[in-house]
Amino acid sequence: MVKDTGASQRDGGILPVNEPETIAVDADDKGKPLAVKMRTHRKVEAILSCWRIDEEWWREKPVSRLYFTALLDDGVLLTLFRDLITGEWYRQSYE
């Protein structure tokens, strides 16, 4: 199992881009998001697509996520995912 070096980023190093941000999500029993809380509470009108990634299984912290593209009630498209290991919800652009 490959260990996380735990090194913190220093000035002059390489900075990551498009890191996931935590988001509060209400989901049903099957894990499908029903509403998200950003500045205000927004209902999820429809789930346009759903996909799963399982990567880096050989590392100490593997990556296992279930992504959703959600259409909110105000017409905004939001990509969010549920971390299948920790159970936390995040928003992140997948482009």
Add this chain to the structure above:
Amino acid sequence: MLVACVLLKHFPFQLERERLPRLVGHEVVIVETRRNNRTVLDTSPAISGLSPGTPLQEGQARYPEAIQLEADIPLYQRRFEEILAALEQVSPVVQESELGCAYVGLDGLSGMYGGTDGLMKVLKAAVPPNLEPRFGIGPGKFPATTAAVTAEPGQVVFAPTDLKGFLASYPVDVLPISWETCARLKRLGLKTLGDIARQAIGPMQAHFGPEGKLIWEMAQGVDTRPIIPRKRELQFSARVDFPVPIVALEPILLATESILARLFALPGLRGRYSRAALLQAAMTRRPSWQRRVAFKEAVGDPQKALVAIKYALELHSPPGPLEDLTLTLMGITGEAGRQGNLVVDLRKQDQLREVLQQLEVRLGKRPPFYQFRSAEPWSRIPERRNVMVEYFP
């Protein structure tokens, strides 16, 4: 000539024990591989009779239960380099004998440090005590070494005036000779320095050549070999830590590009050229990796250096995941001019540089300025695809 020998017994093992505390109390053999020959580099103190250079098969036959570790030579050299640099703060005359053993010239220094006691105190302070250093002082390198061999950790031992008598009972293993010569001496019944001192110099030279003369003189307590101070080469080095160990070549090259840009922007390297680069990295669950890249001609800009390093890495990629990357530019030449190309996109670079300088004056420090670059565009994990790399126009 007054010489101090700083001896770090079992130096590679000490460093491995620092890294892996579970080795304490076990028999350990550290193995070095050179051109498909596997030999013993070092052992734990519990193991006796296996000197460096002993073939591994002999070690395995005598200690079949011992834990075998691959030697991490770059780590040992790096740590020893730190100790040598600290010793050079005490005396300008420091010679590295082998890994874990250094000679320090002490002539004329006691006045600087308030006498011999002050000098010994400063010498001891230069070496971390957890590495159990031993110090021997004598009128030459070999007497100093034999005094150091008898010292306890942290102790300073002075070689006595009657060196021949002092050395007589020492085994031939203490001589600075190869494993094969040592084995030959023992086969001839010369097991101690006293046995050698009783011989005439002629037969020793006949059997062992110039080495025989050296061995005979040392057995008499004579060692006129001078201390040759290390040559310090001007080098520039920078490092990047990776949040996760990486294997793919593209992110490694990205990190290399970032480091090169940083190094070539240093005031000390401006207008100068480098002839070679050394890449070093800590690897996950493996000894450290290093690769030296000699440029075909001295390079003075990061792009040319990157082309050469990229080619070398494509031919010899690292054997495992890297946790960090250190790049050292070596062979720094004096300032040299090179005919540039007039038809280059200079204006944009100049404008960018001007803006950054202006911002630096306004903010009071250099603003962080990054360029968006692809790292692993094929990755299914979005945050792995692109990174921001510090940019030096």
